[in-house]
Amino acid sequence: MAELVGPRLYSCCHCRNHVSLHDDIISKAFQGRNGRAFLFAHVMNIFIGRKEDRQLMTGLHTVADVYCCDCRQVLGWKYEKAYEESQKYKEGKYILEKSKIVKENW
Numbered sequence: 832m833a834e835l836v837g838p839r840l841y842s843c844c845h846c847r848n849h850v851s852l853h854d855d856i857i858s859k860a861f862q863g864r865n866g867r868a869f870l871f872a873h874v875m876n877i878f879i880g881r882k883e884d885r886q887l888m889t890g891l892h893t894v895a896d897v898y899c900c901d902c903r904q905v906l907g908w909k910y911e912k913a914y915e916e917s918q919k920y921k922e923g924k925y926i927l928e929k930s931k932i933v934k935e936n937w
């Protein structure tokens with residue numbers, strides 16, 4: 832029954848909507864609003880809120896909140912633009928808070 836073993840996923844902790852793949856994690860060493868957060872290359876089944884400039888620990892960024900498309904909880908944010916050269920790698924990437932997602936298929 833090996834074909835039933837799917838990719839390792841993360842789901843929304845409220846509604847179990849699948850929001851990201853373990854393989855898309857770039858870094859686990861990020862800080863969210865409420866503790867640890869992960870940086871992802873891709874997420875799915877989400878929608879993106881209004882862009883705004885936010886002063887983060889690593890400098891000024893343009894970010895947009897990321898919401899679960901089912902239950903509309905805020906799960907994290909997307910980096911739209913980084914102003915510091917050293918932070919440019921985060922552009923177009925997503926932060927999901929560890930406390931807002933749960934492991935699926937592990």
Ligand SMILES: [Zn+2]
Pocket residue numbers: 843844845846847848899900901902903904
């Ligand atoms: Zn949800």
